[in-house]
Amino acid sequence: MTTAIRPLPRSARRSNWMVITKQELVDLWLSSKGLSVLFGFTSLLAILAYLASADAGINLLDARESVGVVVQTAIGLGTLSALVVSADAISGERERGTLEALLVTPVARLDIVAGKLLAATTMWLAALLVALPFVAVMADGPGVAFDAVAVLVVAGTLVAAALTALGLAVSSLAMSNRVSLAASIALLLLLATPSQLPAVKANGALGPLLIQANPVSAGLQLATNVLVKQEAWADQWAYLISPIVAAVGLTAIAIALSSRLELGGSR
Amino acid sequence: MIRHLFFALGLGCALLAPLGQGAAAATPLAETISISVDPANVDVVLGENFDLTVTVSNDGTEPTPALVVHLDITDPEQTTSVDPEDWTPTLSQTIGPVGAGESITVSWNLQPISPGSFATYAVALSPGVDTIAASNVLQVNVSDQRTLNPGGILPVSLAAPSIVGVLLLMQMRFARKIRKSEASPLG
Structure with missing residues (x-):
């Protein structure tokens, strides 16, 4: 007598990614991993915000510029935190030897990746929550609180979504955590550095295009344009295109790579 | 032979004469130009802006060559290194030639970025002229003021x-x- 193996009901399949997400959230926030990263982020942001406020207080830095600096740093460090967490998602499991146990469960690879992606994104959300009081206090003086929070939420979230997906994609391909982290951070530097070069900034035609095409630099430039240069939001659409495309595209790539997850030891 | 000697001497004088004329004609700028900085003394708080004016007067009888007025800031006690460009983005201003008996005034807005006592002065110079005219010293006293919060x-x-x-x-x-x-x- 054979026992027919019935496929999982849709409701069970739909909740698999939720189970993975919940497990990843527990692993991230109830272990010291998430809070350690968040503590580092908070400490750095606190020091920078204090120094920027001190300089603004004696007019060595314009108040708007100080808010711009803090918002850009919050976006940069916050998205870096999310990238570090997502870069550990798959390759970390491989190194710890727990990926095999996860892959032999009836959970689809897509659900595994989706759950890890959502959990890693909470790193950015936590960084955003921590950054909000700093930005609110500093932006109150020059009257840019709404713009500062909007930049943080809109540009920061798009850049974070893109980088989180990037980290997860790299993690899916890397056989070890070391390689995954190094490759993710190298990619982030490749994305962030060129637009900071004076030659690029000074180039009249190519400079702005390069900055707009790069999701990280586009997000940071958006902060400068709105907060420091006081440009209208309606004029910033060009700086939102690449973060949106990167967020959607890299997420699709990360999900597509989920089908390549296979059993195998770390190298 | 003596004839050759006199010829060489005469040729040398003919060749060197224009140099002597040029040297004699170039009046040192300091002899014809007076340059002053106002005020003579400034007390400010760190980060506070202040204005200074530099007046260049031609006390001579001929117009000056095209002039550039350059500002410099230094710490005579050398307790603090000073980069003048930190205080103001424009250190030099071109004022062109100044007519005989005329004056031209230029101004700067400065923002000290470190506390201490500093000497600020201006010089007038002209491209191709190897002398300058220097002003009096403006004494800038910058007091520190920082809040803990x-x-x-x-x-x-x-x-x-x-x-x-x-x-x-x-x-x-x-x-x-x-x-x-x-x-x-x-x-």
């Missing part, structure tokens, strides 16, 4: 890392307790 950020800067740090410590303590209870034979 700029913009009300101190409570946030202290509280945010503290709260996250306390949460982290609590979590680590909780995890240690769990590990101990799991390791205990009584479970």
Whole structure:
């Protein structure tokens, strides 16, 4: 007598990614991993915000510029935190030897990746929550609180979504955590550095295009344009295109790579 | 031979004469130009802007060559290194030639970025002329003024890392307790 193996009901399949997400959230926030990263982020942001406020207080830095600096740093460090967490998602499991146990469960690879992606994104959300009081206090003086929070939420979230997906994609391909982290951070530097070069900034035609095409630099430039240069939001659409495309595209790539997850030891 | 000597001497004088005329004709700028900085003394708080004016007067009978007025800032006691470009983005201003008996005034807005006592002065120079005219010294006294809680950020800067740090410590303590209870034979 054979026992027919019935496929999982849709409701069970739909909740698999939720189970993975919940497990990843527990692993991230109830272990010291998430809070350690968040503590580092908070400490750095606190020091920078204090120094920027001190300089603004004696007019060595314009108040708007100080808010711009803090918002850009919050976006940069916050998205870096999310990238570090997502870069550990798959390759970390491989190194710890727990990926095999996860892959032999009836959970689809897509659900595994989706759950890890959502959990890693909470790193950015936590960084955003921590950054909000700093930005609110500093932006109150020059009257840019709404713009500062909007930049943080809109540009920061798009850049974070893109980088989180990037980290997860790299993690899916890397056989070890070391390689995954190094490759993710190298990619982030490749994305962030060129637009900071004076030659690029000074180039009249190519400079702005390069900055707009790069999701990280586009997000940071958006902060400068709105907060420091006081440009209208309606004029910033060009700086939102690449973060949106990167967020959607890299997420699709990360999900597509989920089908390549296979059993195998770390190298 | 004496004829050759006189010829060489005459040729040398003919060749060198224009140089002598040029040297004699170039009047040192300091002899015809007076340059002054006003005010003579400034007391400001760190970060506070102040204005200074530089007046260049032609006391001679001929127009001056095209002039450039350059500002410099130094710390005579050398307790602080000063980069004048930190105080003002434009150190040199071109004022062109100044007519005989005329004066031209230019101004700067400066913002000290470090406390201390500084000497500020201006010089007038002209491209191709190897002398300058220097002004009096403006004594700038910059006092330090900093607040412990700029913009009300101190409570946030202290509280945010503290709260996250306390949460982290609590979590680590909780995890240690769990590990101990799991390791205990009584479970």
